[in-house]
Amino acid sequence: MSFFSTRGGACVTASQSILWGLAKDGGLYVPSMYPQLSQERLAALCGASYQEQAARILRDFLEDYSIAEIEEAVNAAYNEKSFDDPAIVPLKTLQDNTHVLELFHGPTLAFKDVALNLLPHLVSLAAKKNDEHREISILVATSGDTGKAALEGFKDCPGTSCSVFFPHGGVSKMQELQMVTTGGSNTHVIGVKGNFDDAQTGVKKLFGSPEFHEKMNAAGKLPSSANSINFGRLVPQVVYYFTAYMRLVEIGNIRMGQNVNFVVPTGNFGDILAGYYAKRMGLPIGKLICASNRNNVLTDFFSDGVYYTHRTFFQTMSPSMDILISSNLERLLYEVADRDANLVKEWMAQLNSPVGSFSIGAQRLQQIKQTFWADYADDNMTSAEIKRVYDRCGYVLDPHTAVASYVLKNYREQTGDMTPTVILATASPYKFSENVVRSLLGDDAIQGLDAFQCAERLQEISGVPIPRQISELSTLPVRHKTVCEVADMEETLLEQLK
Numbered sequence: 074m075s076f077f078s079t080r081g082g083a084c085v086t087a088s089q090s091i092l093w094g095l096a097k098d099g100g101l102y103v104p105s106m107y108p109q110l111s112q113e114r115l116a117a118l119c120g121a122s123y124q125e126q127a128a129r130i131l132r133d134f135l136e137d138y139s140i141a142e143i144e145e146a147v148n149a150a151y152n153e154k155s156f157d158d159p160a161i162v163p164l165k166t167l168q169d170n171t172h173v174l175e176l177f178h179g180p181t182l183a184f185k186d187v188a189l190n191l192l193p194h195l196v197s198l199a200a201k202k203n204d205e206h207r208e209i210s211i212l213v214a215t216s217g218d219t220g221k222a223a224l225e226g227f228k229d230c231p232g233t234s235c236s237v238f239f240p241h242g243g244v245s246k247m248q249e250l251q252m253v254t255t256g257g258s259n260t261h262v263i264g265v266k267g268n269f270d271d272a273q274t275g276v277k278k279l280f281g282s283p284e285f286h287e288k289m290n291a292a293g294k295l296p297s298s299a300n301s302i303n304f305g306r307l308v309p310q311v312v313y314y315f316t317a318y319m320r321l322v323e324i325g326n327i328r329m330g331q332n333v334n335f336v337v338p339t340g341n342f343g344d345i346l347a348g349y350y351a352k353r354m355g356l357p358i359g360k361l362i363c364a365s366n367r368n369n370v371l372t373d374f375f376s377d378g379v380y381y382t383h384r385t386f387f388q389t390m391s392p393s394m395d396i397l398i399s400s401n402l403e404r405l406l407y408e409v410a411d412r413d414a415n416l417v418k419e420w421m422a423q424l425n426s427p428v429g430s431f432s433i434g435a436q437r438l439q440q441i442k443q444t445f446w447a448d449y450a451d452d453n454m455t456s457a458e459i460k461r462v463y464d465r466c467g468y469v470l471d472p473h474t475a476v477a478s479y480v481l482k483n484y485r486e487q488t489g490d491m492t493p494t495v496i497l498a499t500a501s502p503y504k505f506s507e508n509v510v511r512s513l514l515g516d517d518a519i520q521g522l523d524a525f526q527c528a529e530r531l532q533e534i535s536g537v538p539i540p541r542q543i544s545e546l547s548t549l550p551v552r553h554k555t556v557c558e559v560a561d562m563e564e565t566l567l568e569q570l571k
């Protein structure tokens with residue numbers, strides 16, 4: 074299988090797409106086709122371990138990696154040292170046909186660990202395969218969770234460095250502490266005086282700048298991406314849609330072949346796109362429900378087919394979804410355009426023009442709506458949902474997952490579709506203790522409490538022990554203190570990488 078750019082031209086191998094991250098024309102790499110899983114192969118995934126399922130899904134996409142390489146990488150990424158649950162992604166049932174897939178049992182307590190624990194192994198192998206001897210300099214823009222997950226994944230990984238830009242003041246206290254206390258000799262963390270889109274646009278500009286590449290090359294470095302624009306981030310996420318489905322078959326909630334819906338708290342559109350890929354591979358998925366917070370640019374897009382970015386950016390209690398430019402949507406647009414790269418290029422040019430919008434037209438919108446449904450929850454709705462689910466089920470949702478849960482409730486009320494549904498739980502509530510405790514007990518309950526005291530309150534309420542990754546943050550020294558203006562990102566980075 075080869076990989077194309079959504080904007081045309083490129084035809085590269087899997088390992089090249091992973092090594093380079095973004096195509097030279099600014100497009101995203103997409104697989105030339107979707108591997109098809111026959112009924113027999115689907116059935117064979119049932120009862121298999123997470124590691125086995127991952128190896129089987131990955132090898133269809135990563136054709137220039139050997140099966141032994143993939144198995145080794147998978148076992149190194151997913152084990153009892155890196156994940157605190159032997160199932161890796163345990164499935165919990167809230168009510169008869171509502172389930173939660175807990176994707177937050179990795180080193181940084183967010184779903185991004187699933188991909189970012191594997192990616193460094195894939196990148197190292199890719200460097201070898203392509204005879205690349207420069208240092209692989211991973212550049213990341215983060216809305217909160219990617220940064221820490223990438224730092225942990227690449228920390229002290231030979232032949233690499235990892236530099237993270239985060240919106241200064243735009244992430245939760247715990248998220249910031251997690252990043253700025255990171256150890257390792259090859260990690261850099263830089264606060265940007267702007268929002269996530271500023272940071273992401275800044276990093277994309279670097280990738281698109283020949284001068285920057287020249288400077289890096291002169292320093293013996295090859296810039297690469299660990300954001301979900303990298304195909305190597307996407308493909309590990311395809312796996313857990315299969316895992317969730319098989320788990321439902323195993324517990325007798327569905328029979329093989331029956332449709333399941335997924336509701337996904339969405340920002341950059343990577344997680345839900347992985348679900349779309351799973352569906353294209355033959356997994357029986359009914360609807361993919363796209364849940365946004367108040368930054369509801371995707372809700373509008375799925376409603377009228379117009380993507381419009383000139384709007385107010387809101388900081389919400391689900392910061393990892395505070396995004397107005399959803400990069401991975403481009404991969405869906407490529408399919409919607411019947412793989413016409415010129416059309417995608419045109420839409421992207423319109424998006425980047427002063428108009429700041431494009432329209433896909435009524436017919437294409439109709440086609441998307443057969444698979445996708447979208448809605449959003451603002452912070453008040455999110456808070457109320459955290460409390461509602463706790464009161465009903467005794468289960469504490471983090472704010473991102475609560476957005477998804479709220480949207481599912483709306484979906485069912487509006488459509489009457491009671492298909493068994495999996496909510497992807499993307500973060501541990503402990504990463505957002507203040508907002509979660511406030512939602513459960515009210516404003517007064519957190520008066521005067523710091524983030525760690527809130528975590529203790531949350532432990533009393535939920536009965537789930539505080540993860541070590543949270544409690545240790547109160548004693549770890551802050552190692553990264555650099556903050557820069559948006560305009561100075563390149564200079565600051567080059568200084569750090571010296």
Ligand SMILES: *Cc1c(COP(=O)(O)O)cnc(C)c1O
Binds near residue numbers: 184185342343393499
């Ligand atoms: C990154 C993130 C999301 C959004 O995922 P995308 O792949 O960017 O759509 C949702 N929830 C949490 C907790 C995240 O960290």
